[in-house]
Amino acid sequence: xxxxxxxxxxxxxxxxxxxxxxxxxxxxxxxxxxxxxxxxxxxxxxxxxxxxxxxxxxxxxxxxxxxxxxxxxxxxxxxxxxxxxxxxxxxxxxxxxxxxxxxxxxxxxxxxxxxxxxxxxxxxxxxxxxxxxxxxxxxxxxxxxxxxxxxxxxxxxxxxxxxxxxx
Amino acid sequence: xxxxxxxxxxxxxxxxxxxxxxxxxxxxxxxxxxxxxxxxxxxxxxxxxxxxxxxxxxxxxxxxxxxxxxxxxxxxxxxxxxxxxxxxxxxxxxxxxxxxxxxxxxxxxxxxxxxxxxxxxxxxxxxxxxxxxxxxxxxxxxxxxxxxxxxxxxxxxxxxxxxxxxxxxxxxxxxxxxxxxxxxxxxxxxxxxxxxxxxxxxxxxxxxxxxxxxxxxxxxxxxxxxxxxxxxxxxxxxxxxxxxxxxxxxxxxxxxxxxxxxxxxxxxxxxxxxxxxxxxxxxxxxxxxxxxxxxxxxxxxxxxxxxxxxxxxxxxxxxxxxxxxxxxxxxxxxxxxxxxxxxxxxxxxxxxxxxxxxxxxxxxxxxxxxxxxxxxxxxxxxxxxxxxxxxxxxxxxxxxxxxxxxxxxxxxxxxxxxxxxxxxxxxxxxxxxxxxxxxxxxxxxxxxxxxxxxxxxxxxxxxxxxxxxxxxxxxxxxxxxxxxxxxxxxxxxxxxxxxxxxxxxxxxxxxxxxxxxxxxxxxxxxxxxxxxxxxxxxxxxxxxxxxxxxxxxxxxxxxxxxxxxxxxxxxxxxxxxxxxxxxxxxxxxxxxxxxxxxxxxxxxxxxxxxxxxxxxxxxxxxxxxxxxxxxxxxxxxxxxxxxxxxxxxxxxxxxxxxxxx
Numbered sequence: 148x149x150x151x152x153x154x155x156x157x158x159x160x161x162x163x164x165x166x167x168x169x170x171x172x173x174x175x176x177x178x179x180x181x182x183x184x185x186x187x188x189x190x191x192x193x194x195x196x197x198x199x200x201x202x203x204x205x206x207x208x209x210x211x212x213x214x215x216x217x218x219x220x221x222x223x224x225x226x227x228x229x230x231x232x233x234x235x236x237x238x239x240x241x242x243x244x245x246x247x248x249x250x251x252x253x254x255x256x257x258x259x260x261x262x263x264x265x266x267x268x269x270x271x272x273x274x275x276x277x278x279x280x281x282x283x284x285x286x287x288x289x290x291x292x293x294x295x296x297x298x299x300x301x302x303x304x305x306x307x308x309x310x311x312x313x314x
Numbered sequence: 315x316x317x318x319x320x321x322x323x324x325x326x327x328x329x330x331x332x333x334x335x336x337x338x339x340x341x342x343x344x345x346x347x348x349x350x351x352x353x354x355x356x357x358x359x360x361x362x363x364x365x366x367x368x369x370x371x372x373x374x375x376x377x378x379x380x381x382x383x384x385x386x387x388x389x390x391x392x393x394x395x396x397x398x399x400x401x402x403x404x405x406x407x408x409x410x411x412x413x414x415x416x417x418x419x420x421x422x423x424x425x426x427x428x429x430x431x432x433x434x435x436x437x438x439x440x441x442x443x444x445x446x447x448x449x450x451x452x453x454x455x456x457x458x459x460x461x462x463x464x465x466x467x468x469x470x471x472x473x474x475x476x477x478x479x480x481x482x483x484x485x486x487x488x489x490x491x492x493x494x495x496x497x498x499x500x501x502x503x504x505x506x507x508x509x510x511x512x513x514x515x516x517x518x519x520x521x522x523x524x525x526x527x528x529x530x531x532x533x534x535x536x537x538x539x540x541x542x543x544x545x546x547x548x549x550x551x552x553x554x555x556x557x558x559x560x561x562x563x564x565x566x567x568x569x570x571x572x573x574x575x576x577x578x579x580x581x582x583x584x585x586x587x588x589x590x591x592x593x594x595x596x597x598x599x600x601x602x603x604x605x606x607x608x609x610x611x612x613x614x615x616x617x618x619x620x621x622x623x624x625x626x627x628x629x630x631x632x633x634x635x636x637x638x639x640x641x642x643x644x645x646x647x648x649x650x651x652x653x654x655x656x657x658x659x660x661x662x663x664x665x666x667x668x669x670x671x672x673x674x675x676x677x678x679x680x681x682x683x684x685x686x687x688x689x690x691x692x693x694x695x696x697x698x699x700x701x702x703x704x705x706x707x708x709x710x711x712x713x714x715x716x717x718x719x720x721x722x723x724x725x726x727x728x729x730x731x732x733x734x735x736x737x738x739x740x741x742x743x744x745x746x747x748x749x750x751x752x753x754x755x756x757x758x759x760x761x762x763x764x765x766x767x768x769x770x771x772x773x774x775x776x777x778x779x780x781x782x783x784x785x786x787x788x789x790x791x792x793x794x795x796x797x798x799x800x801x802x803x804x805x806x807x808x809x810x811x812x813x814x815x816x817x818x819x820x821x822x823x824x825x826x827x828x829x830x831x832x833x834x835x836x837x838x839x840x841x842x843x844x845x846x847x848x849x850x851x852x853x854x855x856x857x858x859x860x861x862x863x864x865x866x867x868x869x870x871x872x873x874x875x876x877x878x879x880x881x882x883x884x885x886x887x888x889x890x891x892x893x894x895x896x897x898x899x900x901x902x903x904x905x906x907x908x909x910x911x912x913x914x915x916x917x918x919x920x921x922x923x924x925x926x927x928x929x930x931x932x933x934x935x936x937x938x939x940x941x942x943x944x945x946x947x948x949x950x951x952x953x954x955x956x957x958x959x960x961x962x963x964x965x966x967x968x969x970x971x972x973x974x975x
Contacts, residue, residue, distance in 0.1 A: 294892035
């Protein structure tokens with residue numbers, strides 16, 4: 148597009164001035180590049196591969212999300228506090244939909260790394276994940292990015308596990 | 315694809331037109347030469363190279379434009395209320411507009427100045443002055459919000475402000491309308507100007523985190539202080555103020571203040587003033603002024619009235635202030651990047667005098683005075699003069715610098731910008747402006763290190779430049795490319811209010827620090843609800859406090875009953891969002907008030923005193939999601955004596971046996 152623009156502008160000069168001059172060859176505005184969107188920045192290392200619906204998209208993988216066989220009760224309590232501020236306006240703990248789907252059973256339906264990726268990096272996943280897209284057709288509100296830190300996200304995951312009966 | 319072709323087509327025809335003009339320049343309206351469109355064009359999705367902070371003049375606000383596109387990015391409310399943003403309407407922001415005269419909803423913001431470190435623009439803050447009820451504001455460039463406002467006692471018409479020293483040690487203010495001091499008897503005949511009216515210069519210290527404080531004031535003869543600039547480099551420690559009405563007229567100034575061939579630039583040795591303050595020479599004078607500070611953690615402003623200020627007397631302490639004669643009502647008072655040259659622009663003069671800092675120092679050392687003005691030594695004109703730019707144009711006003719040894723001066727009467735060499739004082743280039751230019755801005759153009767590249771002229775008259783809009787027309791800015799030897803006009807753009815001084819800085823200096831959200835965990839507002847579990851409605855006598863949250867796309871609670879006519883209802887709305895660019899708005903039908911616009915993680919309060927019984931909808935005013943139109947609620951207002959209990963809920967539908975009451 149830029150090249151085309153320049154070429155045309157230059158051609159126009161030639162046309163208008165009969166080739167005598169000069170002035171318009173300067174590069175079209177040296178405007179700064181807008182930074183890439185957050186989704187691109189936080190994309191997984193292996194983002195060249197196509198979207199993995201089991202892992203989702205983001206920095207979390209089966210390797211770096213360690214889930215114990217039993218519940219970390221302290222972490223779950225912390226997660227409960229955070230979800231009270233950042234999540235509970237839209238999600239119930241039952242399977243009933245409020246703005247978004249209820250949380251009951253989510254840790255059985257989704258892999259831990261998928262949950263971690265989705266709650267920390269929702270935008271690209273809403274755009275790419277077929278099941279999230281189907282969900283969006285029902286809920287119509289894109290899940291907001293609530294700026295969760297990695298630790299906060301992990302605590303929420305632990306609370307979801309508790310909510311699903313992990314002891 | 316179709317639109318792309320259209321854009322290309324449009325650009326193509328613009329390029330043809332401009333190229334033709336380049337070959338054959340004709341009239342003023344066609345004085346745009348080749349390549350202008352490309353130079354000002356910033357493609358969709360691309361960022362501008364510079365932020366331009368433009369005073370809003372009588373709008374009282376500060377506007378932010380992108381350069382070179384001239385796109386309006388934001389209007390920051392400063393001294394005037396702004397119902398769109400709740401500024402002056404929310405309970406939290408009202409104290410920002412408090413003064414010793416009470417709440418003042420409007421002012422006239424004339425000049426902007428970016429904070430500096432070592433004489434270079436540092437991108438932390440921009441200052442603005444209020445000309446009517448004298449104040450100085452500090453705007454935080456992380457949040458693009460007014461963070462602090464300080465009122466100035468013993469002052470009227472704060473015009474020569476808010477110019478700063480090279481490490482932002484001080485921001486200054488000078489009084490344009492001399493008046494009796496606040497603690498003197500002000501009930502005097504106006505004709506006693508010469509005896510009773512004084513001018514003061516205020517030096518406001520600025521801490522590392524802001525926190526402005528009036529360090530001292532210098533009491534001067536009653537004249538009109540107009541503009542000012544700090545010395546820099548070798549002249550750091552000095553400040554220069556232009557003064558007019560040295561005739562000390564109190565009526566028909568148009569004639570009576572234009573009699574003297576020369577007025578003055580006043581040179582102020584503020585390091586000396588500091589020494590006198592340390593030595594205890596300052597007099598504590600009783601006054602009253604407001605100091606208002608915004609807190610990003612409580613999301614609330616506090617206003618404190620202060621009662622005292624330190625004043626130094628310029629007549630008593632002879633070696634602080636010196637007068638330098640300057641032809642015909644000097645307006646602009648600008649110091650070049652080296653700190654050696656001080657340019658005075660006599661607005662009725664037909665030349666530009668340039669003073670030399672070294673010569674001023676020598677003249678003071680040698681006492682080369684021509685006499686005194688109201689007790690202040692007057693340096694001989696020739697002894698301070700570096701030289702004069704001869705026949706530059708008519709009505710010089712303001713000068714900016716490109717850091718390459720050139721100065722650019724605006725000429726109001728002859729509607730042009732003139733580029734000249736500071737050392738040899740020769741005129742290098744001139745371009746017309748459309749029309750009647752006031753201030754100029756070059757990015758960093760009053761600092762030690764100008765960024766150059768562009769010059770913006772802020773015009774007072776636009777007349778035929780835009781489509782007519784009735785009797786009142788927008789004022790305008792014109793953008794010139796100054797990267798070559800010749801200045802080239804590349805863009806016109808309309809501006810809000812009346813632009814006076816403006817400043818610009820490279821985008822990356824500021825954009826990288828921009829706040830995206832306020833962390834909800836750090837919110838210390840006394841009425842915050844961190845999550846819907848904390849929402850509630852509490853009655854305390856006639857005061858009803860509603861702790862309400864907003865998130866896409868509902869309020870909690872959204873049904874409230876038990877409010878009575880005459881209650882003071884405070885909606886404390888917490889935006890639970892933690893994502894960039896998701897403010898929620900809040901409005902209630904019939905409120906004699908503005909709206910709220912609440913940023914992610916912030917709490918804001920709208921006060922409403924219902925006057926009639928009925929059902930009142932509340933809703934989100936800022937389109938937030940596909941279900942934004944569903945983001946609403948109801949408040950039931952009952953008669954004053956009613957015993958409807960105070961209840962609140964969300965998601966609760968009518969029980970089956972509910973009988974309507």
